[in-house]
Amino acid sequence: MEKNLSIGTLAAAPGEKVQGLLPIPHTEIEVPVTLINGAGSGKTVLITSGIHSCEYVGIEAAIQLAGELDPASLNGSLILIHPVNVPGFESRYPTLMPQDNKNLNRVFPGTREGTLADRVAHFFEYSLYSQIDFYIDLHCGEIFEDLTPYVYYVGAADNAVSEAARQAALHVDVPYMVKSSATTGAYNYAGVLGIPSILLERGCAGRFTQAEVDADKKDVLNILKHLGLLQGAPELRHRPVDLTDLVYLMPARHGLWYPEVKAGDLIARGQRLGVVKDYFGHVLDTYCAEYDGVVLYQSATLWTDDFCELITYGKFAETAGMVR
Ligand SMILES: [Zn+2]
Known part of the structure; x- marks a missing residue:
């Protein structure tokens, strides 16, 4: 059955796309969010970028996907955040949240009483993970890194959850994939809670090219096809090896x-x-x-x-x- 999609102050009816700045509860920050509620029913997928502040390929890919994806051709719903670490992004402060110098991808599960990164993690758990079926986290090498594209899938999860994440990772057009045993990252903790999740790495060194952004977008579209949100068969050059x-x-x-x-x-x-x-x-x-x-x-x-x-x-x- 078709359903309304809402997070905090933002809500999208079936067939509707809504974009806006969303205040994160118990913090002073707002993050850019796009809700795309498909005309047809299906899974709800979370796509985040910029959990690490200067990983530009993923951030730009999420922004372009948010603008281009059409609710009329979607079976299911998408929640996109582009980027998450707005304070770090706007101050070009790599990896960490400038307010508390914490790496958001190491603080899960969060707490409402902690510092900013803890509170953002708490928001993820209670406002996002409570309503999603799958999670794609777009990363990139940081401004101080040289990186080759690859994908992580959750390993610290029930076998069925890990296997569902692995099957999606096989639809990412990169040479390599890695089963992660971590639990404190955003996508890792989603896996702990039973949500199949992957983290895509592409690009590095503070740069982004449209070719890299296009490759990220194609990977996301392939996964959405694999999960049944979009029509058509995934297109792949690589089958990532472990x-x-x-x-x-x-x-x-x-x-x-x-x-x-x-x-x-x-x-x-x-x-x-x-x-x-x-x-x-x-x-x-x-x-x-x-x-x-x-x-x-x-x-x-x-x-x-x-x-x-x-x-x-x-x-x-x-x-x-x-x-x-
Ligand atoms: Zn990262």
């Missing part, structure tokens, strides 16, 4: 970072990944790959510290008949 045992390599000592590989490179066990030096050119530490795999992202700044991994890489899952 990466496991990710190494999130942090520097043993702070210093200047000289990577010897780049995002997307295949690496061999024992291969040098890069070195950290002091200001006088002395090598402090040399980093080598623990196994054969692929570089997903790395720090793209000369200085490195505990804020960002030097390199994150993954291992090809040992799946029979897998095509690399």
